[in-house]
Amino acid sequence: MAGVVEELVKKAGGCAVIDGGFATQLEALGADINDSLWSAACLITKPHLIKEVHMQYLEAGADVIISSSYQATIPGFLARGLLLEEAEGLLRTSVQLAREARDEFWKSTLRSSKPVYNRALVAASIGSYGAYLADGSEYSGSYGDDVTSEKLKDFHRRRLQVLANAGPDLIAFEAIPNKMEAKALVELLEEENIQVPSWICFSSVDGKHLCSGESFGDCLEILNASEKVAIVGVNCTPPQFVEGIIRDFKKQTKKAIAVYPNSGEVWDGRAKRWLPVECFGRKSFDVMARRWQEAGASLVGGCCRTTPSTIRAVSNALKSRNGQ
Numbered sequence: 612m613a614g615v616v617e618e619l620v621k622k623a624g625g626c627a628v629i630d631g632g633f634a635t636q637l638e639a640l641g642a643d644i645n646d647s648l649w650s651a652a653c654l655i656t657k658p659h660l661i662k663e664v665h666m667q668y669l670e671a672g673a674d675v676i677i678s679s680s681y682q683a684t685i686p687g688f689l690a691r692g693l694l695l696e697e698a699e700g701l702l703r704t705s706v707q708l709a710r711e712a713r714d715e716f717w718k719s720t721l722r723s724s725k726p727v728y729n730r731a732l733v734a735a736s737i738g739s740y741g742a743y744l745a746d747g748s749e750y751s752g753s754y755g756d757d758v759t760s761e762k763l764k765d766f767h768r769r770r771l772q773v774l775a776n777a778g779p780d781l782i783a784f785e786a787i788p789n790k791m792e793a794k795a796l797v798e799l800l801e802e803e804n805i806q807v808p809s810w811i812c813f814s815s816v817d818g819k820h821l822c823s824g825e826s827f828g829d830c831l832e833i834l835n836a837s838e839k840v841a842i843v844g845v846n847c848t849p850p851q852f853v854e855g856i857i858r859d860f861k862k863q864t865k866k867a868i869a870v871y872p873n874s875g876e877v878w879d880g881r882a883k884r885w886l887p888v889e890c891f892g893r894k895s896f897d898v899m900a901r902r903w904q905e906a907g908a909s910l911v912g913g914c915c916r917t918t919p920s921t922i923r924a925v926s927n928a929l930k931s932r933n934g935q
């Protein structure tokens with residue numbers, strides 16, 4: 612585990628808290644994210660709301676906050692009529708807003724000497740190629756035959772460079788749906804010699820495989836071989852599968868494990884809405900978070916449809932047992 616993460620996990624008493632659904636909370640604050648850029652549209656129109664969401668998660672007890680760049684891509688911004696420099700500037704802004712929130716919150720915490728908080732880390736979010744396509748392939752992992760590993764690397768390269776140079780503590784590759792993309796990302800981290808430690812989290816719809824149907828084990832083998840990858844895990848996956856996934860990962864990796872599932876609701880990519888298949892609220896997250904720590908997770912949080920109240924419950928559950 613990279614030193615900075617190790618230190619945070621230790622300070623948090625063995626399990627650090629990641630924030631919750633970012634787009635979800637932006638929407639709750641009144642932002643319109645029904646947009647091909649999704650939450651990243653707010654980088655153009657409502658940056659103050661982005662900072663507000665970060666503040667709410669810090670207040671709720673998050674030790675790691677994830678930037679608003681999940682669906683912020685250079686081609687996405689260019690298609691919106693922005694210039695290349697403007698697009699790159701918005702990527703840097705996403706990290707900057709999270710850092711400002713972290714620094715302001717930390718200053719105010721020091722003044723009020725609330726011992727429950729740690730100085731949070733900022734993770735720069737990078738969503739999958741499928742998230743950019745916004746066509747449902749984010750959860751199917753099927754990119755079609757014309758998408759090669761080189762094409763994926765070219766898609767990710769510049770954004771990765773810009774975000775890594777914007778001063779985050781971590782890079783968070785989120786909801787990676789297939790093995791080709793996981794491998795392309797590992798190769799890219801090496802090729803670009805990225806010095807910021809990364810996490811790579813997969814998404815799963817069945818708890819046994821990546822969304823593509825490929826095995827976790829094959830992908831973990833690729834991640835295990837890279838020193839650039841500090842943390843592996845799953846996000847935006849139904850919470851009922853997470854305990855089993857952690858136990859499975861434990862057998863196949865020595866890297867730290869991060870889990871931040873969604874609420875259990877299912878995204879209907881065509882209809883662009885959440886289907887309430889099985890929804891887990893903050894009460895269940897509080898119980899589940901403890902089990903996830905016991906099973907071996909070092910970082911626990913929430914993804915889509917989880918909120919600051921979910922994260923407060925997770926933080927209270929983990930930190931009270933860890934004597935914080």
Ligand SMILES: [Zn+2]
Pocket residue numbers: 846847873914915
């Ligand atoms: Zn999500």
